[in-house]
Amino acid sequence: MEWINSLPKIELHAHLNGSIRDSTLLELAKVLGEKGVIVFADVEDVIRKNDRSLSEVFKLFDLIHKITTDHQTVTRITREVVEDFALENVVYLELRTTPKRNDSIGMSKRSYMEAVLEGLRSVSEVDTDFVTESNSQKIRNACDGVRRKKIYVRLLLSIDRRETTESAMETVKLALEMRNVGVVVGIDLSGNPLVGEWSTFLPALQFAKDNDLYITLHCGEVPNSKEIQAMLDFKPHRIGHACFFEDDDWEKLKSFRIPVEICLTSNIITKSISSIDIHHFADLYNAKHPLIICTDDFGVFSTSLCNEYALAVRSFGLSKREAFTLARSAIDATFAEDEVKQQLMLIFDSASPESL
Ligand code: 5GP
Known part of the structure; x- marks a missing residue:
């Protein structure tokens, strides 16, 4: 399915530290191994393993964070993730990451995010646009005359979910400050779904919503009907996963028209969904409910957005035109400014399914 590579695509659910190239992770782990900080052989096995439960995924993230959480590395992985998405024709990327504080290396949530911004600035393989048109500091990488790929980020x-209310509030306040730069558009709630209470995060999420930040929630990754109902009643702008929804939950989700970020490979590998043919993609798609195909963690789950589209096309019998329409419909679910949405529509209009 070569044409899937040429299809313009929109990625709305990608975690920075889940989207690191294996080669980069192994290289970084080797250096830490040589310094005696970790035992490389143990780490190598974990990184190379392809099949993991949801709880093993979170153990892996603790390991990844040990390897990646310094400013220089955060900058590097941000650059590589953006380049990797752009190279598979992702034209708009909403990248999410958890601002981290680590006093021992002088890292604050703000300096972590500045390292992410530095990563965006350092992208050179493709053209990036990550500040709003109205901002006079608009940053665009120079075009070298050859037709280069361009990605909005x-x-x-x-x-x-391990954070306290205060820590969550700190993240929201940081997002509000960084929104002025134009690049930060919203807040995500993620982390181990077996940890933490909805009531802990609600004050910070409500504050974010009251201040017009967009909100997306990891919702229904484990059976927890009380939390799922409370999350839906909060009316987030999008949710991710929705694997353990019951009839009442589907009813509410559909009546509120909350778009769902669908991560097929992630759901199958973590066994949140037992087999692709019973995945809720089919029901939501047939009901014309807004949904977006996403990767979640392309590094951790060894996938790509092309691979996720190919899986959807194969598993649910989508035609080229249907896949194109699905990819285009993601524009409405982005948290981008209207101006960017219009640019994205032009990109899709200039790439009709027949031309792929
Ligand atoms: P980071 O935010 O450090 O850039 O990306 C990794 C983090 O994203 C993980 O530590 C975890 O909090 C979150 N994450 C990544 N994948 C998943 C997932 O499938 N489910 C949930 N709930 N959280 C995830």
Whole structure:
């Protein structure tokens, strides 16, 4: 399915530290191994393993964070992730990451995010646009005369479910400050779904919403009907996963028309969904409910957005035109400014399914 590579695509659910190239992770782990900070052989096995449960995924993230959480590395992985998405024709990327504090290396949530911004500035393989048109500091990489790929990038700041209300609030305040630069558009709630209470995060999320930040929530990754109902009643602008929804939840989701970020490979590998043919993609798609195909963690789950589209096309019998329409419909679910949405429509209009 070569044409899937040429299809313009929109990625709305990608975690920075889940989207690191294996080669980069192994290289970084080797250096830490040589310094005696970790045992490289143990780490190598974990990184190369392809099949992991949801709880193993979170153990892996703890390991990844040990390897990646310094300013220089955060900058590097941000650059590589943006380049990797752009090279598979992702034209708009909403990248999410959890701002981290690590006093021992002088890292604050703000300096972590500045390292992410530095990563965006350092992209050179493709043209990036990550500040709004109205901002006089608009940054665009120089075009070298050859037709280069161009990607719009916006950021979501994630709240980890291990955080306290105060820490979540700090992230929201940082997002509000960084919104002025134009690149940060919203807040995500993620992290181990078996940890933390909805009531802990609600004050910070409500504050974010009251201040017009967009909100997306990891919702229904484990059975928890009380939390799912409370999350839906909050009316987030999007949700991710929705694997353990019951009839009442589907009813509410559909009546509120909340778009769903669908991560097929992630759901199958973590066994949140037992087999692709019973995935809720089919029901939502047939009901014409807004949904977006996403990767979640292309590094951790060894996938790509092309691969996710190919899987959807194969599993649910989508035609080229249907896949194109699905990819285009993601524009409405982005948290981008209207001006960017219009640019994205032009990009899709200039790439009709017949031309792929
Ligand atoms: P980071 O925010 O550090 O850039 O990306 C990794 C983090 O994203 C993980 O530590 C976790 O909090 C979150 N994350 C990544 N994948 C998933 C997922 O499938 N489910 C949930 N709930 N959180 C995830």
